[in-house]
Amino acid sequence: MNCNICPRQCNIDRSIKQGFCASNDTLRVARASLHMWEEPCISGDNGSGTVFFSGCNLRCIFCQNMEISRGMSGRDISAERLVQIFFELKEKGANNINLVTPTHFSDQIKKAIIMAKDDGFDLPIVYNTSGYESVDALKNLDGLIDVYLPDCKYYDEDLAMRFSSSPNYHKIAMKAIAEMLRQTKKCSFDDKGIIKSGVIVRHMVLPGHTNDSIRVIDSLYETFKDDIYISIMSQYTPLKMIKEYPELNRRLTKREYKKVTDHALMIGITNGFIQDGEVALESFIPAFDCQGV
Numbered sequence: 001m002n003c004n005i006c007p008r009q010c011n012i013d014r015s016i017k018q019g020f021c022a023s024n025d026t027l028r029v030a031r032a033s034l035h036m037w038e039e040p041c042i043s044g045d046n047g048s049g050t051v052f053f054s055g056c057n058l059r060c061i062f063c064q065n066m067e068i069s070r071g072m073s074g075r076d077i078s079a080e081r082l083v084q085i086f087f088e089l090k091e092k093g094a095n096n097i098n099l100v101t102p103t104h105f106s107d108q109i110k111k112a113i114i115m116a117k118d119d120g121f122d123l124p125i126v127y128n129t130s131g132y133e134s135v136d137a138l139k140n141l142d143g144l145i146d147v148y149l150p151d152c153k154y155y156d157e158d159l160a161m162r163f164s165s166s167p168n169y170h171k172i173a174m175k176a177i178a179e180m181l182r183q184t185k186k187c188s189f190d191d192k193g194i195i196k197s198g199v200i201v202r203h204m205v206l207p208g209h210t211n212d213s214i215r216v217i218d219s220l221y222e223t224f225k226d227d228i229y230i231s232i233m234s235q236y237t238p239l240k241m242i243k244e245y246p247e248l249n250r251r252l253t254k255r256e257y258k259k260v261t262d263h264a265l266m267i268g269i270t271n272g273f274i275q276d277g278e279v280a281l282e283s284f285i286p287a288f289d290c291q292g293v
Contacts (some may be wrong), residue, residue, distance in 0.1 A: 002130065002131045003019055003025075004134075004145065005104060005106060005107065005134060005137045006021070006057040006103050006104060006132060006134055006137065006169070007057075007132055007133070007134055007167075007172050008020045008021075008057055008285060013221065013252070014271040016123060018052070019037060019104075020057060020059075021103075022054060022055050022070060022072055022148070023054065023055035023072075023104050024103070025221035026076045026077075026108075027054065027077050027078065027081075027108050028054040028066075028072065028073070028074045028077070028087075028105075028287040029051055029052065029054065029073065029075060029293045030052045030054050030068040030074050030289075030293070031050070031051075031052040031074075031080070031286055031292060031293065032051045032052070032088070032196060032292030033049075033050060033286070033291050033292050034046070034047030034050070034089070034092055034094055035048045035049075035050040035286070036048075038050075038149075039200060040150070040193070040232075041189060041193055041194055041200075041272050042095065042126060042147075042194070042195060042200075044095045044192060044194045046095050047092075047093070047094060047095065048094060048095055048098040048165070049086070049089030049092070049094030049095070049098060049124065049291065050098040050100055050128075050286075051066075051072075051082070051085060051089075051097065051098065051099055051100060052065070052068060052075060052100045052124055052288065053074075053102055053105055054068045054072045054074035054105075055069065055098060055104055055105075055255075056069035056070070056130070057067075057103050057104055057130070057132055058130045058161060058164045058165065059164060059165045060130075060161065061163050061204075061241065061242065061244075062236065062237075062238070062239065064237060064239065065101070065148060066232045066239070066241070067288050068288050069101065070154050070206060072230070073288045074290065075293045077178075077293060079108050079109075079111045079112040079115065079252065080112075081114045082108075082109070082112040083112050083115045083121075085292060085293070086116045086121055087116070087121065089292070090121070090123055095123070095124075095138055096123050096125065096126050096147065096194070097123055097124070097125050098126040098201065099126060099127055100128045101128070101130070101213075102128070102129065103129055103130070103132070103133060106140070106141060108138055110140065110141060110144060113125060114144070116137050116183070117144075118125075124146035124147055124195070124196055125144065125147070126145075126146070126148075126178075126239060127141070127145045127148050128149070128207060129148070129149065129150045130151050130153070130156050130164075130291055131150035131151040131152050131176055131177065131201075132148070132166050132172055133150070133172070133173075133176035135175055135178075137177045138176060138183070139278055140284065141183075142183050143181075143183070145183065145184070146184065146197045147184065147195050147196075147199070147200070148183075148198075148199045149199075149200050149202065149227040150172070150173065150176060150186060150199070150201055150202070151173070151201070151202045151204070152177065152201050152202070152216050152219075153169065153173070153203070153204070153216075153275045154170055154212060154216065154257060155212050155215035155219060156212050157169065158171065159209065159212055159220065161216075163206075163248075164189050166263050174219065174223065176222065176225075177220075177228070178202060178276035180199045181227055181228060184197045184198050184199055185197065185198065185227075186198055186226075187199070187228075190229065190230040193250075195259070198228070198229070199227075199228045199229070200228065200229040200231055200273075201220055201224075201229070201231065202228050202231045202233055203216050203217065203220075203230065203233065204233040204234075204235065205233065205234060205257055206236055206248060206252070207236060207250050207251065207252045207253070208245070208247045208256075209247075210256050213260045213287065214260060214263050215289075217230060217263065217264050217267075217269070218289070219262075220266065221267055221268070221269055226270065226271050228246045229268055229270070229272055230264065230271070230272040230273075231273040232260060232261055232264060232272065233255075233275055234252055234257040234274075234275045236252045237285075257275075
């Protein structure tokens with residue numbers, strides 16, 4: 001069957017040809033390990049059981065995971081092996097299973113989640129996505145995902161095209177977030193503060209583009225109020241390939257980040273996360289060495 005799983009609507013048979021996501025129809029994973037640098041309610045003290053999938057349906061020029069999102073570093077696995085990985089991460093003490101860039105493999109992932117649950121798997125499943133999602137594909141996951149962790153990267157469509165080659169990004173992401181919220185309802189947490197269900201929307205502030213960040217945050221809060229959490233991220237890291245985009249060839253300043261977070265507080269956002277300290281470091285990028293795969 002031809003693939004139209006994301007808004008790209010490539011309409012190709014991925015068993016014989018790769019689409020925009022650069023993936024065929026076999027699961028490909030680059031790393032499976034405990035990750036300590038997610039939001040506190042996801043990582044906690046034990047870590048989040050992250051599974052990094054190779055390929056992506058966006059082409060963000062500043063992607064810190066370029067090695068796997070475009071380079072396709074990783075290893076092909078079966079849905080049965082993915083189930084084993086879930087249980088192995090649980091044995092290591094993971095708070096949840098964190099599916100990173102899962103969109104283009106959502107059909108295979110659905111199969112794995114169902115098999116895992118049939119075997120008694122009970123950790124929350126986190127769907128960690130760019131936000132560039134088809135509502136129909138999300139509906140296909142209804143009842144299987146506990147926590148949605150989408151990005152909302154841009155408000156301005158020109159920025160979305162220039163930096164991520166993603167037509168109609170904001171409209172598509174907002175519709176996707178609405179569907180995610182319909183499925184999970186408001187966020188709920190256990191007695192240790194670890195999230196059990198709900199939607200946390202991430203937005204990374206880009207240098208020189210604080211006004212667009214403010215428009216993103218206004219849009220999210222006007223639409224969803226306190227039904228979602230908003231995570232405002234300062235960890236933008238300029239990598240070598242950014243030299244062709246001089247406006248992004250620097251780190252975010254403290255003043256820029258404060259401008260955005262102050263605005264979020266001013267409009268009344270209380271359900272959210274901000275980042276403190278020095279987080280824009282390449283050392284936060286994991287080694288995609290097939291650990292745990």
